[in-house]
Structure formats: structure tokens, C-alpha cells
Amino acid sequence: MDLAILWFALVVLCWVLFAVLEGFDFGVGMLAGIVGRDEHERGAAVRTVGPVWDGNEVWLVAAIGVTFAAFPDWYAALLSGLYLPLVLVLLALAARGVALEFRGKVDTAQWRRRCDVALGVSSLVCAAGFGAVIGVATTGLALGPGGAVASGGGAGGALARSLSPLASWPAAAGALLGVLAALLQGAAFLGLRTTGPVRVRARRVALATAGVTAVVVAVLAGVAAPVAAPVALLAVVAGVAAALRREATAFAAASVALLAGVVAAFVAHVPVVLPSTLDPAYSLTIAGAAASPTALQVITIGGVIILPGVIAYQAFSYWVFRRRVASGREVSA
Template sequence: MDLVIIWYALVVLCWVLFFVLEGFDFGVGLLSPLLGRDEHERAAAVRTIGPFWDGNEVWLVAAIGVTFAAFPSWYAALLSGLYLPMVAILLLLAGRGVALEFRGKHDDPRWRRRCDLVLAACSAGVVLLWGAVLTVFVRGLALDAGGAVQGGGLGRTVAPVLTPAAALGALLALTAAVLLGATFLALRTTGPVRRRAGLLARRVGTAGAGGALVVAVAALVVAAGTTAVVAFAVALALAGVALLAGRRREGPAFALTVLGVAAAVVAVLTANGAVVLPSTLSGAWSLTMDGTAATGSTLRLISFAAVIVLPGVLVYQVWSYRVFRQRVASERIAT
């Protein structure tokens, strides 16, 4: 198989792992102040991601690093065209990390409450920005014949994430993060947080399925067959999550949510086929997989590193999830 295709598949895999694993981290972060009614319950929610969140964040570094190494022209166009949104994402990720790490450094309920609010705000901000950024992968940037992003000033990097499509992407990403966080908390906790998370997953799944069904019917009316099929598939998946969550089948509900998010990320990154970043100025100026790939010798060299490093990272993460697989008690247990 062509090394270019293999490395593009690896890029897609890294992005899928990031958005799935960090997706439930973000979901737990923004839901912990809502589902936890007191300090003990909020702490229980946060402890479910305590051993994992920094390891999950490694996949962002991997996705960016692999894109830079294997497809440098694609990396250059994305990072230059979305410079300010990416900086904002990094700052929000830093704020989330500080809130998680410093939450237990001071024995004061008000301090922990502030950290929980910062965690929720940063998690929601990252999710909304990533949702907007992902629409750019499909719709493209204003690229010229040389692959450079046209325009000047702040608007050049901000405008792509301020479109109606970007707003829709942000809303969908927030819904996915809430559903991932709720199903994960229902799977990983006991007591009141588990009950509330399961109820929230059922309600969000039901509401999302209804909205997707409306979109599907509207798409049929205007003869948009592909959109209708996708919307029906989304409606079925969300209805399945709601049904499983209502029956307290937390494992299958979480797995179905993970599969849905993974499928959505793959669909976004493969929506334009061999075109990795469309040009909104001219289709002839779009960036393609082959056109942005590194040289053959470079791809062969980094393949050796990937064979050594990637399996080790995957084995370590699987091992860590196995070690910390027990549920976290959100109810108070007599000692």
C-alpha cells in the first residue's frame, strides 16, 4: 500500500483517538459542576478522569506532530489559516490543566468550586472551538495557487470559525461532548452522579434523535438524499444511546457514543476524498493528499519511528484504563 495513504490513515487515527478520549474528558469537565450537588460528588466526577486526562491529551500532540512530519504543507496551511483559534484552544487546554492539578492543592471549598467552574468553562470553550475548526477541514480556507492563506489582519484567522457552518459544528461538538461525558460518568461512578448522568444521557440522546429526525425529513423534502441518510443514521444512533442509558446499560451506551464520535471524525477527515484542504477561491488550488505529503524517504524514515513508538503508547493507555477500571463512589460511604 502507498505510504502516503498509510500515513494519512495514521493521521485520521490520531485525531479519532484525541476527539474520543479527550471528548469524554471535556464532557466530564463541563458536567461535573452540574451533576455534582456538593463537593464530594463533584470530586468524584473529577476523579474519574484524574488518571487519564493528561495521557489522553498526548494524542493531540501526536495528531499535530504526525501531520507536520507526513504532510508539512497541509500543516502549514492549517496552522497559519487558523492561528488565533489554535492559540485560544491551547490557552484553554492550559487553563483546564491548571484547574485539574490545582483543585486539590488548597483545602478550601470556595477554591475548589472556582477550580470546578474554570474547568467547566475551559472544557466548554475547547469543545466549541474544535467543533468550529473541524468545519474548516470540510469547507476549506482561502488558499491561493501556492497554498498560502489569503487575507490580512485578525479577520484572516478568525473569519473561518465565525460562519453559520462553524456555529453548527460547535453546537454538534458540544452535544457530542455532553453525551460522551454523561455516558462515561454513568459507566464510571456509583450513587447519585451515576443516576443523574444516566438520566442526562437519556434526555440528550432523545432530544438529539428528534432533532436529527427533523433534519432527515427536511432533507428528503428538498431531495438531499445523502444528508437524509446521514441524519437518519445519527437519529438511530442517538435513539440507541437514549434507550441503553434508560435501561442502565452504561457500557453499551458509552461504546455506541464512542463509535458515533469516531465515525463523525472519520467522515469529516475523508469528506473530500484525496483533497485534504479545499480552497474556497478555486478548486484547482485545493491541497491534496499527494501534493502535501513529505518525500518518500522522509515517510520511510518516520515509519520506523512509528512502528517503535505507537504500539508502546497504545499498550500503556490500555493498561492504565484497565488498572483504574473500578467505579468511583459519589455517595458517602460510612467508615
């Protein structure tokens, strides 16, 4: 197999793992203050992701690192064209980590409530930001010769280059879908990992979010889009399964729906990895954006050694923390 194609598949895999694993983290962060009506219930919701959220973020590091090493031109164009939005998302990720880690450091209800608000807002920004970035990257940037992103000229050219894509329709659609996907996944995960009132409310949220998600996917993607119907159907399956107390099925369906959407975004224009909105001739392709054959050979050796270990460790951590978290004063079904 061509190493460039192999590494493109691995890049997609890393971004998909990040999207799916962090998707329910973002969803739980947004929902903790909604499905949790008091301090005990909100704490139970947060504890469902407490042992795993930082491990899930490893896949962001892996995705960025693999993209940089295997496709430096692709990486450079994305960072050049979306630098400020990505910085905002990274700051939101940092705020989310602080809210999670410091929530229990001060033993007052007011402090924990502030951390819960920070967690909800930062999770919302992360989900919407990554959705917007994927939406923009799918439709393309203003790439010129050599993969350089056109600034548009003027005193604010560089600023406009980085911010103008966020004012586009693909960015708005991506942001909305990102938030809905995270909410659906997060609600299904809370239903799967909790007992008591949080579990009951999470099932209701999953059912409501599933219906909205299915409609939005059908409207935004278009009924003719090959991936729209399966993703909408999976969202409906997730909602129905949650209502029937089949939380494992609900979470699996929500996760597969998100997986399908992200994969579809990455492979929409293959072999083009980043379309140019100025001229299709300037678009970046798998072969054109890839590193040298020697570099690909070297990182392949490292990938064979490192990636299986990361996957095995993360699978083990999920197995260790597989038990439900009780959200009621007394454990209930």
C-alpha cells in the same frame, strides 16, 4: 500501499483517538458541576478522569506531530488559516489542566468551586473550539496558489484571515455538535464510572442529550447525508441504553457516533484533505500535501516503533483505573 495514503489513515486515526478520548474528558468537565450537587459529588465526577486525562491529551500531541511530519503543507495551511482560534483552544486546554491538577492543592470549598467553574468553562471552550475547527476544515479555507491562505488585504487582513472562518455556518454547526457530542459521551462515561447520585443524574443527562443530539445531527447534516442517519441512530441508542442502566453500551454507542462523525469529516473530500473556497484547483490533496517519499519512509520506521507502545500503555492505564468511583456517602447502585 502508498505511504502517503497510509499516513493519511494514521493522521485520521490520531485525530479520532484524540476526539474520542478527550471527548468524554470535556464532557465530564462540563457536567461535573451539574450532576454533582455538593463538594463530595463534584469531586467524585472529577476523579473519574483524574488518572487518565493527561494521557488522553498525548493523542493531540501525536495528531499534530504526525500531521506536521507527514503533511507539512496541510499543517501549514491549517495553522495559517486558524491560528488564533487554535491558540484559544490550547489556552483553554492549559486552563483545564491547571483546574484539574490544582483542585486539591488548597483545602477550601471556595477554591475547589473556582476550579470546578474553570474546568467547566475551559472544557466547553475546548469542545466547541475543536468542533468549530473541524467544521471549517471540512468545508475549506481560502486557499490560493501553493496552498497559501489569502489574507483578504487591509490592515486587519491577517487577523480577519484567522478569525473570519469562525463566523461561518460550518464553524457554528461544528461547535454545537462538538459540545453535544462531548456532553453525551461525558454523561455516558460518568454513568459507567460512578455509583450513587451522580450515576443516576448522569443517566438522565445522557438520555436528554441523546435526543437533542439526534435531532441536531439530522437537521444540520441533512437526512440525505450518508453518515447522518447512523450517527443519529447511535445517539438514540446511547440514550436508551443509559436509561436502561446499560452504561457500557451507552458509552460505546456515544463513542462510535463521535468516531463516525470525525472520520466522515476527514474523508468527506478524499483525495482532497483541505478544500479551497476560492478555486477547487488550489485545494490540497493527499499526494500534493505529503512530505517527500524519503521523509515518509523515515517516519514510518518511527511510527511502527512508537505508536503500538503508546496504545499499549494507555490500554493498561485504563485497566488499572477501571473501578467505579463512589459519589454517594454510601455506595449505591
